[in-house]
Amino acid sequence: MKKNRFISIKKVIYAVLFFVTVLCVLYCVQWKEDMQCRIGIRMQLEKQDAGEYAHTLLDEMEYFPVCPDNTGKAECYFEDGYGTGRTYGGERKHEGIDIMSSVNKPGCLAIRSVSDGIVEKKGWLELGGYRLGIRSRSGVYYYYAHLDHYEDGIKEGTHVHAGEIIGYMGNTGYGPEGTKGQFDVHLHFGIYISRADGETSLNPYYLLEYLSERGKAWRHGFGERC
Incomplete structure (x- = not known):
């Protein structure tokens, strides 16, 4: 009886060790892939003379800006x-990335803040329609344009957290206030940094790709509006 119990305990220990080993291997593989992505992003930013912003952007950008649609009716692509x-x-020249919706329906997909920050600009722009500009603690300016409408409570001076819903994807802009339908529903997402001669845009494509591939894009599900 004691021998059988000892054998059973050994099997449990071996099973636990095997499970832990598999987890460690998976973690190491993911860590290696993550580091390769980060190095690639730094190289792309260096091409824009903004390599020094790589750590800041990777650290403060926690979420893909478009919330997933849990109903499965809408997907986004860019x-x-x-x-x-x-x-x-x-x-x-286009100073951002357009994230498109597979469902051309204004207000269908929720937009969330990629980082913590303060709402610096809210309101209508002829080119951007209903837009939001959020300034992070580091000074980076994140720009969200062509919104259908804003989330309740969002106003200039509001502090928002990474992942917080700030508005809904739309097709506003290219005309006087309230103009809709001049193009397909999408989010124009831009990143601006400060230089000696003023603010300049960065290409956010590789950062968006990183957020999407790493799964941060779908960490919390919203978007049940379609």
Whole structure:
């Protein structure tokens, strides 16, 4: 009886050790992939003469800006359109990334703050429609444009936390206040940093890709509005 009990205990110990070993291996693999992604992001930022912001951005950006749709009706997707030409309002370059919705329905997907910060700008812009500008503690300015409407309680001076819902994806802009439908529903997301000659935009594509791939994008589910 004692021998059988001893064998059973050994089996349990071996099983636990095996389980812990597997977890350690998975953690190491994930850590290695994470470090490779971070190095890649730093290299991309260095190409924009902003390598010194890599640690700050990776540290404070905790969430993908579009909440997942738990109903499964809507998905979001994006590509690197930073710097492409725009003609409305004059020749200019695109200073952000457009995150599109598979469901072209205003107000369907919730938008959340990627970081902690203070709402610095709220209201209408001809190019950006209903937009929000949130300044993080580090001084980075995060720009959310073409919103359908804002979350209740969001106003200039409001402190928001990373992951907090701030508004809803829409298609506002390119006209006087209230203009809708000039383009498909999407979120224009931009990042601006301060330089000696003023603020300048950064390409947020690789940071968004990182947030999405690392699973931070879907840590908390909202978006049950479709």
